[in-house]
Amino acid sequence: MAGGDRQGGKLMSSTIAVAHELPPGVHAAPTSFWRKYIFSLDHKVIGKQYLFYALFMLVIGGLLATLVRWQLAWPGRPIGFMGKLAPEGMPNGVMLPEFYNSLFTMHATIMIFFAIMPILIGAFGNFVVPLQIGARDMAFPTLNMLSFWTAVPGAILIIWSFFITGGAAQGGWTSYAPLSAVMPRGQTIWLISLLVLGISSLLTAVNFITTIINLRAPGMTFFRMPLTVWALFITAVLLLLALPVLSGAMIMLLFDRVLGTTFFLPRGLVVSGQALTNAGGGQPLLWQHLFWFFGHPEVYIMILPAMGITSEILPVFSRKPIFGYRAMAYSIMGIAGLGWIVWGHHMFQSGMNPILGTTFMISTMVIAVPSAIKTFNWLGTLWGGNITFTTPMLNALSFVSMFVIGGLSGIFMASTPVDIYIHDTYFIVGHIHYVLFGGSLFGAFAGLYFWYPKMFGRRMSETWGKVHWAITFVAFNCVFFPMHFLGMRGMQRRIYDYTQYAHLKGLQPLNQFMTISLFVLGTAQLILVLNFFLSMRRGERVGPNPWKSNTLEWQTSSPPPHENFSEIPVVYRGPYEYSAPERGADDHWPQNEPPTGRPATAHG
Amino acid sequence: MSREALPGRRIRIGFAALVAAAAPSLASALPIWMKLPENVSTYGGQIDGLFRLILWITGVIFVVVEALLLFFLFRYRHREGRVPRYTHGSNRLEVIWTIVPAAICVILALLSRRSWAEIKQNIPQQAMNIEVTAEQFAWNIRYPGPDGKLDTSDDVVTLNQLHFPVGRAVVVTLHSKDVIHSFFLPEFRVKQDAVPGMTTRIWFEATRVGHWEIACAELCGLGHFRMKGFVTVETPEEFDRWLAETAREASS
Numbered sequence: 001m002a003g004g005d006r007q008g009g010k011l012m013s014s015t016i017a018v019a020h021e022l023p024p025g026v027h028a029a030p031t032s033f034w035r036k037y038i039f040s041l042d043h044k045v046i047g048k049q050y051l052f053y054a055l056f057m058l059v060i061g062g063l064l065a066t067l068v069r070w071q072l073a074w075p076g077r078p079i080g081f082m083g084k085l086a087p088e089g090m091p092n093g094v095m096l097p098e099f100y101n102s103l104f105t106m107h108a109t110i111m112i113f114f115a116i117m118p119i120l121i122g123a124f125g126n127f128v129v130p131l132q133i134g135a136r137d138m139a140f141p142t143l144n145m146l147s148f149w150t151a152v153p154g155a156i157l158i159i160w161s162f163f164i165t166g167g168a169a170q171g172g173w174t175s176y177a178p179l180s181a182v183m184p185r186g187q188t189i190w191l192i193s194l195l196v197l198g199i200s201s202l203l204t205a206v207n208f209i210t211t212i213i214n215l216r217a218p219g220m221t222f223f224r225m226p227l228t229v230w231a232l233f234i235t236a237v238l239l240l241l242a243l244p245v246l247s248g249a250m251i252m253l254l255f256d257r258v259l260g261t262t263f264f265l266p267r268g269l270v271v272s273g274q275a276l277t278n279a280g281g282g283q284p285l286l287w288q289h290l291f292w293f294f295g296h297p298e299v300y301i302m303i304l305p306a307m308g309i310t311s312e313i314l315p316v317f318s319r320k321p322i323f324g325y326r327a328m329a330y331s332i333m334g335i336a337g338l339g340w341i342v343w344g345h346h347m348f349q350s351g352m353n354p355i356l357g358t359t360f361m362i363s364t365m366v367i368a369v370p371s372a373i374k375t376f377n378w379l380g381t382l383w384g385g386n387i388t389f390t391t392p393m394l395n396a397l398s399f400v401s402m403f404v405i406g407g408l409s410g411i412f413m414a415s416t417p418v419d420i421y422i423h424d425t426y427f428i429v430g431h432i433h434y435v436l437f438g439g440s441l442f443g444a445f446a447g448l449y450f451w452y453p454k455m456f457g458r459r460m461s462e463t464w465g466k467v468h469w470a471i472t473f474v475a476f477n478c479v480f481f482p483m484h485f486l487g488m489r490g491m492q493r494r495i496y497d498y499t500q501y502a503h504l505k506g507l508q509p510l511n512q513f514m515t516i517s518l519f520v521l522g523t524a525q526l527i528l529v530l531n532f533f534l535s536m537r538r539g540e541r542v543g544p545n546p547w548k549s550n551t552l553e554w555q556t557s558s559p560p561p562h563e564n565f566s567e568i569p570v571v572y573r574g575p576y577e578y579s580a581p582e583r584g585a586d587d588h589w590p591q592n593e594p595p596t597g598r599p600a601t602a603h604g
Numbered sequence: 605m606s607r608e609a610l611p612g613r614r615i616r617i618g619f620a621a622l623v624a625a626a627a628p629s630l631a632s633a634l635p636i637w638m639k640l641p642e643n644v645s646t647y648g649g650q651i652d653g654l655f656r657l658i659l660w661i662t663g664v665i666f667v668v669v670e671a672l673l674l675f676f677l678f679r680y681r682h683r684e685g686r687v688p689r690y691t692h693g694s695n696r697l698e699v700i701w702t703i704v705p706a707a708i709c710v711i712l713a714l715l716s717r718r719s720w721a722e723i724k725q726n727i728p729q730q731a732m733n734i735e736v737t738a739e740q741f742a743w744n745i746r747y748p749g750p751d752g753k754l755d756t757s758d759d760v761v762t763l764n765q766l767h768f769p770v771g772r773a774v775v776v777t778l779h780s781k782d783v784i785h786s787f788f789l790p791e792f793r794v795k796q797d798a799v800p801g802m803t804t805r806i807w808f809e810a811t812r813v814g815h816w817e818i819a820c821a822e823l824c825g826l827g828h829f830r831m832k833g834f835v836t837v838e839t840p841e842e843f844d845r846w847l848a849e850t851a852r853e854a855s856s
Contacts, residue, residue: 098826172823178800179783179824266801271782272740284784284799318680324693349786350797351778351804354724358717365709372705373698375669380697382676384689389681397677404669408662415658415712417651417719421793424786424821485637490790492821496829502817503790506636579688587688 026136029562039149041141042562046148047127048455051448053148054119055532057155061110062522068103069479071095073508073515075497089167097496101170102186104494106158108173109190112302113197114155116436119444120305121201121239122148125208125232127455128447131553132226134217134571134592136563139210147203154197161189172494174295177264177287178279181256182271191254198247201239208236217552217592219571223329224591226551226575227322230329231308234336235301242297249290256282263287288350292343300339303403303435304332306443307374310396313446314378316549317393318385319587321576324377331370331377338367348419357416364414371407375400386579386587390547391465395446398473402438406431409484424494427487433480445469445528452532453546457558458539464531471524478517482510548588551575555590570594641791644816644837646809648793650719657715661708727807731773734766738778738785738798741827743818747847760851764833766818769843770810778804786822789835797822810837 030036040046070079078093089099126144130137138144161168166184169175180187212233216225225233252263262282269279315322322328344352344360378400387393409431413419422428453459491504498504498511545554556565569592577589643652680686733754735746745766749758754777768774778787780798788795789808796806818833838846 096826097829101823101826101828170826176784176822182783183825269782269800270739282801284801318688320688320690321692323691324698327693327698349795351799351802354720357724358720361716361720362710362713365713366706368709369702369706373702376697376701377693379669379672379676380693382673382680384691385676385680386682386686386688387677387680389677397673401670401673404666408666411662411709411712412655412658414709415654415716417716417723418655418658420723420795421651421655421790423795424788482637488640489637490641490788490819492788492819494823494828498829500830500832501819503641503819510637579690581690 026563027141039145041137041145043126043130043138043141043144044455044560044564046144047123047125049148050118050122050126050151051455053151053155054115054123055529057110057114058119059525059529060159061107061115062525064103064107064110066518066522067095068100068107069511069515069518071100071103071496072498073512075499086162095496098170099167100496101172101494102162102168105169105172105190106162109169109194110158111436112173112298113194114158116302116440116444117201118151120302120309120440120447121204121208121232121235122151124228124309124444124447124451125204125235125305128451128553129208129211129229129232130215131454131556131560131564132229132551132575133212133215133220134552134565134569135211135215136565136568138207139215140207143203143207147200147207150200150203151197154193154200157189157193157196161186161193164189174291175253175287176291177253177256177284178266178269178271178282180253180287181264182276188254188257191250191257195247195250195254198243198250201243205236205239205243208232209240212236217569217571220552220591221571223326224571224574226308227311227325227328227332228305228308230332231304231311234332235304238297238301238304238336238339242294242301245290246294246298249287249294252290253287285347285350285352288347289343292346293340295346296343297336297339299435300335302440303443304335306399306440306447307332307403309443309447309450310378310399311374312551313392313396313450314381314400315576315578316450316547317388317390317396318382319387319578320381320385321574321578322377323380323383324373325574325576327373328377331373334370334373335367338363338370342367345414345419348416349423354416361414361416365411368407368411368414371403375404375407390449391460391462391469392446392450392547394466394469394473395442395449398469399439399442399446402434402442402476405481406434406438409434421490422487424492425487426483426491426493429493430480430483430487433483437476437480445472448532450547451553452535452539453542454553454558454560456536456539457541458535459542459546460531460535460539464527468524468527468531471527472521475517475521475524479514479521482514485510550577550588550590552591555592643791643793644811644814645789645792645794646811647719647723648791650722651793654716654719658712661712724806727775727805728773731775731807732768733775733777734768735777735779736766736787736798737781738787738820738824738831739781740783740825741820741831743787743831743833745833749851758851760847760854762850764818765836766833767836767838767843767846768810769840770813770837772840773807773809775805775807778806783824784822785820785824785831788819788821789816790819791816795821813837813839813842 027041076094080093082090083093089096164185166186168186169190171180171183171187255261256263260278262278262280264284264287265279265282267280269276311322311328341363344356345364348357413422449460449465489507491498542558544557552569571591572594573591575591579587580589583589640652643649735754737744743764745762747760748754749760751758778796778798780800785798786795787798792808794808796804814837816835818835820828820831
């Protein structure tokens with residue numbers, strides 16, 4: 001029995017007077033506009049806030065990518081209106097190299113920290129976790145509110161940095177020292193912004209871990225938890241342990257920049273003909289070790305929740321149990337464990353001892369195994385099912401098929417000799433986009449279509465959802481698959497003008513094709529935006545459980561009431577009992593339906 | 605075997621033979637961007653070989669997985685009255701699809717380890733030594749003078765001009781003055797970061813004479829994209845003549 005009493009089985013929202021006596025996770029329903037929609041304590045509202053935040057930043061990140069790709073397709077060709085919008089970076093609309101460097105740096109930073117992480121963890125995590133474990137809210141609602149409102153200044157800072165002298169950070173999202181120590185002021189803003197955002201993520205991680213351990217409904221044992229909860233639980237653990245390392249490194253870099261310390265600055269540095277007086281004693285590779293010690297778990301932080309969402313959706317629309325539930329949970333743990341000993345594969349060519357490279361190659365090859373296990377179990381789930389192609393399902397299937405490409409291309413760079421050639425080329429860029437767009441973002445789309453009815457009580461248009469999916473899927477592959485070819489030709493990443501190089505001659509038509517495909521991909525997202533907003537008003541109204549799903553969030557109204565459940569549910573079985581023979585024609589079996597057939601509650 | 609199966613089998617064999625026969629000519633008909641650039645270093649062939657091996661292995665896995673996925677989606681698409689298979693998994697399958705990928709990955713790691721050791725660990729003793737110091741945004745290249753030793757007064761220094769003789773191992777000692785750069789010779793399959801405060805040694809050997817380029821592969825600032833150098837591989841006689849001439853020009 002996990003925490004049912006502590007949540008107060010029958011608390012009603014009208015008991016404002018005793019608010020201070022409420023058990024953890026429970027708070028009175030807000031009455032004012034500010035407390036209801038802005039400084040809300042309700043995990044559902046905070047989840048939606050994160051959703052809007054992430055979608056907004058996703059648009060910004062996408063627009064930055066469009067500018068990057070414009071330059072790669074037609075190097076030096078002016079864009080008239082950009083001359084007015086960014087006169088310093090693009091005088092008369094012609095892009096300067098330093099502005100190009102800012103664009104890809106900010107594209108990656110915004111997508112990773114301000115779009116993918118908030119949508120998967122902030123939005124879906126917040127909205128879904130308490131509902132799926134049968135809790136009334138997060139364990140620390142005030143902390144949850146603080147998480148979101150700490151993330152907001154982070155975003156404001158990072159966008160503001162475009163408008164300061166010298167422009168936004170230009171050191172790449174990895175910000176390798178010593179370059180990042182000698183770059184203009186935008187880098188300082190970048191560091192402060194991510195430090196602030198890091199606090200937000202830490203608060204979130206603590207909240208998730210506490211909530212999942214303590215607030216599970218009676219009967220919701222660990223191995224009855226939906227795989228989304230498993231994924232977010234492990235993600236939160238990774239966040240809690242990885243982020244402080246990044247924050248520490250960023251504080252050191254910030255000190256190097258503003259206080260004259262030399263953590264990353266070796267003796268004898270001469271930058272632009274001037275000797276750096278404060279340099280000496282530092283080690284540039286230390287930044288890379290610290291950054292990637294965080295950075296590789298970070299990759300899994302961004303993919304595990306999407307894996308969880310996919311594992312949630314495939315059984316629902318195949319109408320059969322997930323294949324190998326325990327293998328799925330253990331492989332998440334396996335990935336999370338191995339994720340700590342693979343960071344050196346980002347540093348094979350860094351000058352790190354080559355023998356160390358060999359050990360990191362072996363651990364990296366091994367981490368491919370849990371991902372393979374997950375993929376085969378997803379296939380096993382589809383095998384023998386009764387599959388309907390709804391929008392969440394189409395996006396979840398895209399996740400599976402595209403993640404396979406992203407996973408397999410990783411084996412190339414895991415092999416140290418092959419990595420000599422493809423390291424820092426577009427092959428890597430292709431790989432990361434198959435994981436983060438083909439993986440994380442398709443997972444996020446799947447989650448959005450899947451939980452939208454629960455969030456807003458209405459369904460998004462299936463027709464337009466399918467149009468959006470089809471164009472996105474095709475255009476995505478046209479943009480990102482050719483990156484592998486560019487990498488095979490040796491095209492370096494992060495270069496403003498590749499036409500300079502003899503070995504990159506003849507690649508411009510391919511680059512133009514990719515950029516035009518990106519225009520299509522970007523335009524298709526307008527369909528999603530319109531569908532998202534218009535459906536709030538016009539979408540078809542749905543009942544509590546439109547997908548006939550077993551998990552607890554579907555056993556309460558859509559959208560759920562302030563305290564989620566009128567009475568705390570009791571859990572009798574695992575989350576994916578679809579088409580059980582003893583149920584006859586009814587192919588679903590809610591987790592809280594007692595064996596006798598009558599729904600029970602903790603006190604009922 | 606039944607008689608009906610034969611034509612199908614013949615077609616399949618014929619198709620396979622056709623593919624096998626056409627594969628080499630297909631490869632040469634591929635557009636330039638679907639091929640690795642020419643390799644001109646002694647160990648580059650090993651890297652390309654591993655690349656192709658991994659491409660084949662992952663290619664087969666890719667086709668099998670995606671084909672299975674599409675087949676399941678088609679075969680088990682929704683039909684009224686279809687009863688889904690109520691199963692929670694199979695331990696035997698879990699063991700198989702844990703061990704097989706693990707075995708493939710370990711084999712790939714072992715194969716890679718040998719080449720990696722040869723390329724990055726076992727630097728030849730008998731070799732020509734060149735020192736390359738990277739800075740924003742150029743390559744300073746230093747050759748031993750007549751005394752055959754580096755860091756002496758008769759050293760020959762060039763900017764962005766890397767010359768070396770064909771058929772002889774070259775060891776490059778890499779430094780950086782300011783930020784991290786990466787010394788990338790695409791056609792030689794050579795890449796190594798140049799890190800300030802660190803000395804890194806790499807080696808390579810050209811298999812033919814010709815002209816190529818050095819590219820910077822690590823973001824190093826606003827001029828990163830134009831941090832280009834020029835590689836000239838010559839016969840030993842031509843190289844000696846070039847070095848003597850360059851030394852004379854520098855001293856005059």
